[in-house]
Amino acid sequence: MHPTFIFLIFVLLLTTLPQSRCQPNDPVCGQQPYNCGSLSNISYPFWGLNRPSFCGGGDSFNLKCHANDATTSIQIGSQNFTVKEINITFQTMRVVRPDLVLNVCSPHVNNTGLGSSLFKYGSSVYNITIFYNCSLSLDASFGHFSCGNEITIFRDGPQDELLRKFPWIARCRRYVEVPVDVPYDNSGGLDFLQQAFDSGFPINYTVLNNPKSVTGATVAGLLICIAIFYIRYRSSNCKGDFGLATKSNKNIEAFLQNQGALTLKRYKLSDVKKMTNNFKVKLGQGGFGIVYQGKLSNGSPVAIKMLNEAKNNGEDFINEVASISRTSHINVVTLLGFCLEGRKRALIYEFMSNGSLDKFIYRKGPEAIAPLSWDNIYQIAMGIARGLEYLHIGCNTRILHFDIKPHNILLDDNLCPKISDFGLAKLCPRNESIISMSDARGTMGYVAPEVLNRHFAGVSHKSDVYSYGMMLLEMVGGRKNINADASHTSEIYFPHWIYKRLELDTDLRLEEEIMPEKKEIVKRLIIVGLWCIQTFPNGRPTMSRVIDMLEANMNSLEIPPKPLLSSPTTSLPESSIS
Numbered sequence: 001m002h003p004t005f006i007f008l009i010f011v012l013l014l015t016t017l018p019q020s021r022c023q024p025n026d027p028v029c030g031q032q033p034y035n036c037g038s039l040s041n042i043s044y045p046f047w048g049l050n051r052p053s054f055c056g057g058g059d060s061f062n063l064k065c066h067a068n069d070a071t072t073s074i075q076i077g078s079q080n081f082t083v084k085e086i087n088i089t090f091q092t093m094r095v096v097r098p099d100l101v102l103n104v105c106s107p108h109v110n111n112t113g114l115g116s117s118l119f120k121y122g123s124s125v126y127n128i129t130i131f132y133n134c135s136l137s138l139d140a141s142f143g144h145f146s147c148g149n150e151i152t153i154f155r156d157g158p159q160d161e162l163l164r165k166f167p168w169i170a171r172c173r174r175y176v177e178v179p180v181d182v183p184y185d186n187s188g189g190l191d192f193l194q195q196a197f198d199s200g201f202p203i204n205y206t207v208l209n210n211p212k213s214v215t216g217a218t219v220a221g222l223l224i225c226i227a228i229f230y231i232r233y234r235s236s237n238c239k240g241d242f243g244l245a246t247k248s249n250k251n252i253e254a255f256l257q258n259q260g261a262l263t264l265k266r267y268k269l270s271d272v273k274k275m276t277n278n279f280k281v282k283l284g285q286g287g288f289g290i291v292y293q294g295k296l297s298n299g300s301p302v303a304i305k306m307l308n309e310a311k312n313n314g315e316d317f318i319n320e321v322a323s324i325s326r327t328s329h330i331n332v333v334t335l336l337g338f339c340l341e342g343r344k345r346a347l348i349y350e351f352m353s354n355g356s357l358d359k360f361i362y363r364k365g366p367e368a369i370a371p372l373s374w375d376n377i378y379q380i381a382m383g384i385a386r387g388l389e390y391l392h393i394g395c396n397t398r399i400l401h402f403d404i405k406p407h408n409i410l411l412d413d414n415l416c417p418k419i420s421d422f423g424l425a426k427l428c429p430r431n432e433s434i435i436s437m438s439d440a441r442g443t444m445g446y447v448a449p450e451v452l453n454r455h456f457a458g459v460s461h462k463s464d465v466y467s468y469g470m471m472l473l474e475m476v477g478g479r480k481n482i483n484a485d486a487s488h489t490s491e492i493y494f495p496h497w498i499y500k501r502l503e504l505d506t507d508l509r510l511e512e513e514i515m516p517e518k519k520e521i522v523k524r525l526i527i528v529g530l531w532c533i534q535t536f537p538n539g540r541p542t543m544s545r546v547i548d549m550l551e552a553n554m555n556s557l558e559i560p561p562k563p564l565l566s567s568p569t570t571s572l573p574e575s576s577i578s
């Protein structure tokens with residue numbers, strides 16, 4: 001025979017060989033049940049042990065039968081699973097990840113990947129995401145346990161959705177998604193997880209009857225992949241659509257990558273237009289840009305801050321995303337997403353129906369707002385203190401806000417206060433109390449003396465305490481601490497005015513009488529406020545101490561020294577004017 005002919009026959013044989021694989025109806029091997037490890041009555045498409053591969057449905061169905069410990073395992077993708085059950089009739093099996101059962105704390109635990117189109121999660125399967133190495137857990141809907149000294153938390157749901165909903169978990173160092181099918185229970189902690197891992201989860205498998213359909217499936221799979229890739233690419237947000245992407249945008253992109261902030265939802269400008277109904281309802285405006293009211297596609301209301309285009313290389317944008325994407329606290333506003341497209345930069349926040357605190361304090365102008373009760377004022381003071389304490393010591397990185405003032409405190413439907421506007425914020429290591437800063441930042445009237453004049457003292461978290469104190473005094477006094485339309489220049493320095501009233505025990509508000517039972521709240525707020533605005537940072541309490549003082553027994557509160565007259569004379573542009 002001619003060698004070419006032999007070669008052709010050889011090729012023909014090779015290409016037809018797969019079809020000689022035994023078929024489900026093959027009476028000889030495929031349908032004969034056999035036992036493997038713990039399992040009995042196994043048949044096609046599974047093979048392994050004494051059953052040769054040509055009797056099975058392909059490499060994916062190779063069972064490893066361990067006689068010594070009577071277990072059966074299978075490798076799917078790169079993962080090794082223990083098989084607990086196989087149901088040939090219904091084409092399902094129940095598998096367990098032995099690595100998780102053995103040591104859920106292992107730093108080598110990976111996501112579960114089925115990595116093959118032949119296997120699908122059963123319909124009852126859902127993911128639990130485990131977040132390792134978290135600094136703290138603040139949400140009771142998470143289960144938790146510890147791995148050594150590290151706090152580990154978990155919650156039902158895929159990781160990206162959880163990260164979107166609870167941006168603070170981005171601080172956990174590592175996440176793993178694990179499929180389970182027992183009902184979620186956060187209270188069981190590690191025991192619940194162990195039980196869920198032990199029972200494993202169901203997988204449906206697909207039997208391919210001949211190699212043609214394998215080819216068909218591969219081609220179809222490939223087409224689907226290409227389609228998905230294309231759709232993803234098309235909807236992959238704002239990147240460089242306009243060729244306007246400036247150098248600073250590249251820096252921002254690099255920064256976002258670095259921060260892992262891309263776990264925040266990124267929106268296209270066209271989405272933002274849709275959400276705001278083409279920027280129809282304006283909520284506010286300031287030095288930073290304009291805030292519009294909007295609606296997400298699921299109907300939840302949002303506030304969308306469009307940052308000014310020309311400003312400082314997007315530093316305010318970076319500040320805001322960097323600071324706030326690290327936080328999750330009931331008293332800190334939640335950033336839901338952002339948009340970065342050409343020169344348009346938008347930040348998307350949860351919507352606060354009652355607007356900012358200033359309109360409740362100053363109550364000027366025609367839109368008369370019902371005044372806050374003293375209990376409301378106390379609760380708001382407490383909430384802001386808790387939010388600030390959290391920013392100062394609650395995260396791995398200390399966040400200094402540098403622009404605490406009534407405009408930047410938002411109130412939800414229940415008048416729960418949330419700290420917002422992190423455009424001037426600074427991040428710094430927690431072990432460093434004094435920070436270096438080249439510029440003066442803040443708003444006149446609230447800015448601490450050391451921020452205006454570095455020779456005075458070092459800038460630190462105590463600078464936020466000062467602003468908080470000034471705001472507290474305004475809340476009590478029901479007026480601005482500096483009179484913008486100061487008609488009489490002889491006006492007394494506001495803290496002195498308050499101090500005088502504290503000494504004389506006279507009412508603060510001329511237009512209203514304070515009920516005797518509320519006088520204590522008022523006095524307490526004044527004392528705390530005056531401590532906070534002590535001229536030298538060392539004389540001011542930390543935010544934790546402020547909370548203690550707000551809760552403490554009245555008799556234990558010392559009257560602070562009268563603040564030195566330090567009404568700032570340097571003029572500082574208002575950073576954000578509403």
Ligand SMILES: *[C@@H]1O[C@H](CO)[C@@H](O)[C@H](O)[C@H]1NC(C)=O
Nearest residue numbers: 033040041042043087088089
């Ligand atoms: C073995 O499995 C087949 C289905 O593949 C089923 O019909 C049969 O009843 C099973 N036999 C035993 C002994 O469980």
Ligand SMILES: *[C@@H]1O[C@H](CO)[C@@H](O)[C@H](O)[C@H]1NC(C)=O
Nearest residue numbers: 066071072073080081082098
């Ligand atoms: C898979 O896990 C089993 C334990 O369930 C183990 O006996 C087996 O050696 C593992 N196989 C591989 C390839 O890691």
Ligand SMILES: *[C@@H]1O[C@H](CO)[C@@H](O)[C@H](O)[C@H]1NC(C)=O
Nearest residue numbers: 041085086087088089090092
């Ligand atoms: C397979 O699953 C079905 C439905 O859950 C069940 O009725 C049947 O008994 C199972 N068969 C085996 C062999 O486990």
Ligand SMILES: *[C@@H]1O[C@H](CO)[C@@H](O)[C@H](O)[C@H]1NC(C)=O
Nearest residue numbers: 105106107132133147150174
């Ligand atoms: C937590 O982080 C430390 C340091 O990065 C690492 O050594 C340790 O393995 C981590 N723990 C877990 C459970 O991931």
Ligand SMILES: *[C@@H]1O[C@H](CO)[C@@H](O)[C@H](O)[C@H]1NC(C)=O
Nearest residue numbers: 078079080099108109110111
């Ligand atoms: C987890 O994934 C990493 C990276 O893909 C790999 O190096 C490691 O071996 C995997 N660990 C296990 C237990 O499969």
Ligand SMILES: *[C@@H]1O[C@H](CO)[C@@H](O)[C@H](O)[C@H]1NC(C)=O
Nearest residue numbers: 090091092120121122123204
């Ligand atoms: C898996 O198989 C079961 C039993 O045949 C079926 O009820 C279920 O819908 C299947 N799930 C998926 C995701 O295909």
Ligand SMILES: *[C@@H]1O[C@H](CO)[C@@H](O)[C@H](O)[C@H]1NC(C)=O
Nearest residue numbers: 111112121125126127177179
């Ligand atoms: C669970 O997470 C994995 C990635 O780890 C993903 O492939 C799978 O589709 C998710 N399953 C469900 C039911 O969401």
Ligand SMILES: *[C@@H]1O[C@H](CO)[C@@H](O)[C@H](O)[C@H]1NC(C)=O
Nearest residue numbers: 353354369370412413414415
């Ligand atoms: C705060 O908002 C809620 C809901 O929008 C409203 O019912 C309530 O009257 C507001 N409170 C004040 C004090 O305006």
Ligand SMILES: *[C@@H]1O[C@H](CO)[C@@H](O)[C@H](O)[C@H]1NC(C)=O
Nearest residue numbers: 428429430431432433434435
């Ligand atoms: C703070 O901690 C970092 C890293 O642990 C260290 O490099 C730095 O010197 C520390 N600073 C102070 C003031 O202790």
